[in-house]
Amino acid sequence: QMFIRDSSAAETAPLPAGAGAGARPAVVPAGGLLEREIERPRSGPMRDIVATIQPEQDEIVRAELSVSLCVQGAPGTGKTAVGLHRAAYLLFAHRERLARAGVLVVGPNRAFLGYIAAVLPALGEFTVRHSTLADLVDDVTVGGADTVEAATLKGDARMATVLRRALHDGLRPPTGPVAVVTRAGRWTVGEEEFTGLFADAAAGLAAGTFRYAIGRERLAGRLANAVRVRAEAGGNFPTDGAVRTLARSRAVQGAVEAVWPKADAAALVRRLLTDPQLLARAAADGMLDADEQRLLLAAAPPGGARTARWSPADVFWIDEARDLIDGTGGFGHLIVDEAQDLSPMQCRALARRCADGSLTVLGDLAQGTTPWAATSWSAQLAHLGRPDAHLEVLTRGYRVPAEILGFAGRLLTHIAAELTAPTSARTAPGALTLLPTSDVAAAVTAEVARARTRSGSFAVVAADADVAALAVALRTADLAVDELRADSTPSRACLVPASLAKGLEFDQVIAVEPAAIVAGEPHPRLGLRRLYVVLTRAVSELTVIHAEPLPAALHSPVPAAIDPSPGRIAVDVPIITET
Known part of the structure; x- marks a missing residue:
């Protein structure tokens, strides 16, 4: 049952049920191991949740190593747990192979990685590497920022073609013979032969047979071998080592x-x-229009190549260019969480790190909060190099109670209408409280004081711009909590910016000013998705504090959020009515 509480009242009263077709049944589940394990109070980082693995999840965990999977999972369906347990299972079943190739887990930020860091060691696995996307290219210093428009364009898959064309633009066919002088004599490779050697190497590069640097080495080796043929015709027979030395000589190089x-x-x-002519050549044939080229030139980072203030999007251009030049090392299996938020260029960075391995993709299209977030898994999987990956859909939730999931689910028709509405296997009467107030700071401090008296973890989640003021208010009330940052680990009591809430869970969540959370994003739909993330972080209780009216989308009819398992008792989850 959902509650609405007047901040001036001492009692909690039930919100009147809304009449009409929008109301949906909820259920009160029986007890059991699953419920007891999920509801056991949390104290910080994510724990081993093997006791909560369900049959449909176990099938994904135990899929063959050669199979690449995509798990579309609604909030609380256990997709992160599935991914981590899949890593442990694969290491157990394919120890020798994966010991050589390695397993990589990629998360959205260091706070998330800190949260999940203890799970695999608890399962006896200590060799899995955990990384953010940015940390995969950690030798490129980020010091700049792009506009949303520029970042979106830089993340477009077309940029891979633009970069490849720019790299190949530097190739120039020979314009004369090559004369090589050694102690044994002087030999000349004619322009026509040199051109043929160059053309063969350029064709291999264009076909993707080898990378740019390898092509350069091959050309030097072929040129040195041409000199060897001439030397042998004259009675000199250089050794293989001498030919390799010749390939590195000043004349050949x-x-x-x-x-x-x-x-x-x-x-x-x-x-x-920074070079309009080079960009125009690389963007020819309609690859980029004039406006897009101007946008990229305007987004050039200040400084030189070694001192540039690169933006986060630039990092993946550099990573793409490195792969074109030298190639990229890979892993035997890669698990990527929150994959719906990746740009195509970020997807490509991951794809080349498991080119010879397999991939487990975890995410939820409804929780995509970047301007370039995926709208379909088919397109995202193509960018990840796995268009044939097997798609698994998890809609039965265990972590989020039905009362909370039903409330948050009202946003789905506005953010991801194509997705099946999730259901919940558990209920928690009184789990959802709406708290309208004229003094948000006072209401938050009162709720934090209340949360401190209970066992388990809690988080105050607010729009990023409001976190600093709430931190001051809590310190003033002698109720300071840990402020979560992108590089820190969640604790039992946290003040969490909405942008860092994804993937985390707490026993109690105090969500502050939903309208501000929505307004903090560059587009209303992204704001509603961010709010959907925030509203689905609670395991036991969600309190929504607001002075501004709740977003209109939360007044939508609620989709079915209750698992209609036999033997469960239906109750009403009403429509919000505010006066």
Whole structure:
């Protein structure tokens, strides 16, 4: 049952049930191991939740190593648990192979990684690497920022083609012969033969047979071998070692440099963003229009290639360029959480790190909160290099009580109408409280004081811009809690910016000013998705404190949120009515 509480009242009163077709049944579940384990109070980082793994989840965990999976999971369906237990299972079943190739878990930020860090060690696995996307390219210093428009464009999959064209733009066919002088004599490779060697190497590069740097080495080796043929015709027979030395000689390297120059990833990206002519050539044939080219040139980071203040989106341009030049090492299996938020260029960065392995993709399209968030898994999986990955859909939730899931579910028709509304396997009467107030800070401090008297974890979640003021109010009331940052780990009592709430869970959540959370995003739909994330972080209780009217989307008819399992008792989850 949902409650609405007047901040001046001492008692909690039930919100009158709304009449009409919008109301949906809820159920009161019986007790059991699952309920007891989920409802056991939390004290900080995510714990091993093997006791809560359900049959439909276990099937995903035990899928073959060769199978790439995508798990579309509604809040509380256990997709993160599935991913972590899949890592442990695969390491157990394929220990020798994965010991060599490795397993990588990628999360959205360090706070999330800190939250899940203890799970695999608790299962006996200590070799899995945990990383954010940015940490995969941690030698590129981020010091700048793009506009939303520029960041979205830089994350577009077309940028991979633009970068490849820019790199290949530096190739120049030979314009003369190559003369090589050694102690044994002087030999000349004619322009026509050199051009043929160059054309063969360029064709292999264009076909993707090898990377740019390997192509350069091959050309040098072929050129040195051409000199060897001439030497042998004259009665000199250089050893293989001498030919390798010749390939590294000043004469051969100089000839190669003129037609196939060395490339540096950061320098290439910097030049592409500052050279209109190069960008125009790389963006030809309708790849980018004039407005898009101007937007990229305007988003060039200040400084040189070594001192540039790169933006987060630039990092993945550099990573793409490095792969084009030198290639990228990979893992035997990669697990990526919150994958719906990745740009196509970020997806490509992950795809090349499991090119010879398999992939487990975890996410929820309804929780996509970046401007470039995926709208379909088919497109996202194509960017991840796994268009044939098997899609699993989890809609039966265990963590979020039906009362809370039903309330948050009112947003689904506005943020992801194509998704099946999730159901909940458990209820918690009184789990949801709406608290309208004229003094948000006072209401928050009162709720924090109340939460401190209970066991388990709690979090105050607010719009990013409101966190600092709430921190001051709580300190003033001698109720200071830990302020969660992108590089910290959640504790038992946290003040959480809405942008960092994704993937976390707390026994009690105090959600502050939903309208401000929505307004904190660049687009209303993204704001509603952010709010959906915030409203689905609670395991036992959700209190929504607001001075502004609740977003209109929360007045929508509630989708079915209750698991209609046999033997459960139906109760009403009403429509909000406010006066």
